[in-house]
Amino acid sequence: MIKRIPKWIWLISISFIVMQYLICLNVFMMGDDYMYGTFGHEGVFTPVFSYYFTGNGRWLINIFDSLWLLLDRYLYIILMPWLVLLLAVLIYRFICAITNRENIEIFAFTLGLLSIIDILMTRETTYWITGSMNYLIPSLFLIAGMTSTLKLRHNSLSNKEVITNGILCTLSCLTMEQYGLMAIGWMFLIWGYDCIKYKKVNKRNLVVFIAALVALSSILFAPGNFVRVDDASEKGTSLFIKIIDLIYYDYYSKVSASFVFILVAFCAIRFFRSKKKFLFIVSALNAAILLICFDYGLIKSSVLFVIISVLVSLITIVPTLITIFKKNDMILLLSLAIVGGGSQIMLLATQLWGFRTSMSWILIYIICILAIFCNDYSEENIGIYLCILCMAINQYLGIAGILIGIFLIMRKKAVKVIPRLLLLLVVVTGLGDEVIGYNENRDIHTENKKMVEYVNHHNEVSSITILPYDNEQYGWTSPPLSEFHERYFRSYYNIPDDVDIMYAED
DSSP, rough: OOOOOOOHHHHHHHHHHHHHHHHHHHHHOTTTHHHHHHHHHHHHHHHHHHHHHHHOOOOOHHHHHHHHHGGGGGGHHHHHHHHHHHHHHHHHHHHHHHHHHOOOOHHHHHHHHHHHHHHHHHHHSSSSSSHIIIIIIHHHHHHHHHHHHHHOOOSSOOOOHHHHHHHHHHTSSSOOHHHHHHHHHHHHHHHHHHHHHHHHHHHHHHHHHHHHHHHHHHHTHHHHHHHHHHHHHOOOHHHHHHHHHIIIIIIHHHHHHHHHHHHHHHHHHHHHHHOOOHHHHHHHOOOOOOIIIIIISOOOOOOHHHHHHHHHHHHHHHHHHHHHHHHTTHHHHHHHHHHHHHHHGGGGSSSSSSSGGGGHHHHHHHHHHHHHHHHTTHHHHHHHHHHHHHTTOOOOHHHHHHHHHHHHHSSSSOHHHHHHHHHHHHHHHHHHHHHHHHHHHHHHHHHHHHHHHHHHHTOOOOOEEOOOOOOSSSSSOOOOOOOOHHHHHHHEEEEHTEEEEEEEOO
């Protein structure tokens, strides 16, 4: 149990929260937000119940989303930074549970990892109100449920602890399909392994598992899901194209490549310290490919590069993780691989995916990175590992990270203040582009909202013109609105049908 949190951890945590607020202050409603906002105006439960039969089965998330938007975007602004911080806390507690180690500096490193997730993913999963409800909130429940699953392996829990952890396990299956299947798979593998190992069924855990399975079934077998799948199947693509897309999203896109680079670079450091020269050279070259070709995009990559990089990553990362988890419980690594890989393979059966559906896989990357960091933690290692984190952000910080890393290696013992300043730099720089990008669009969002409010107070208006964003990268959707979104846009803002909605060109 950590009795006192160091001041520098507070500084990094506060900086993280401040940066999140600076971003969220400039996040406005867009896309599906108008639909769920309309559900809120119509009483929440009746429209959500109807949508359960026609849209999707995520009834709990849809209720949350509709309530979330009752106050427009303002409840999101107030709470979202703290929910992202909560995700870091939950990941940290999970790492403590699987490694049997507790070190508050691991939490600070978690903040750094969350700060470098690329905008291609965060604009769909965090900085979009409905997206945060469908991906960030399920992530919170998933990690909490996975930790509770591990706690319920022990028989020394009080009745209150059993009930609390049982509820968290059930809720983790009640959010959305992908995360619910991950949660139920995790329970099945962990508790199933215990049943085989001890040749005894834990009746308490069996009750929790059945409750979680019922909760998941209420989502998976919702009538609305079948309607949604039928609609998407009309736009079907070949299985081969899906596999290529999956490798892109999960391995060599800018979102994923930075995390694979960190994993491979961590492995290279371990091989270097254990004097395994060949594996060190191979890992270092692979890390360079991941960074220069895929993350930075400075050299155009080829299919051959991707294939070689995937194979090399497997033969370096897998043995490293096996070595680390062998000290604790190998079923944990096996279960992480199965539920993480399964969360992506299941996407091949659907057409509805993108960077947001890779968030579950990014969480697995983060957990594996933190497991290595936690296992290898020392004053000598922390500075080098943080330099690698700097390199994952951009080429300029990468050069600085290399120079600082060389300095730390030459000194052999890292100066404490340098790693802490590096981590602060990672948090501020990693989130800095989002702060600037969303601020660029603020005036446009404000102007568009003024136009809508003007219509509500002036009956003689026959049309309104929606302006395009200055930087379309910082927003999940951008004008012009689709027919579906425009219908709910009218409904949410009470725009009469006889008022034409026009879209200005760039």
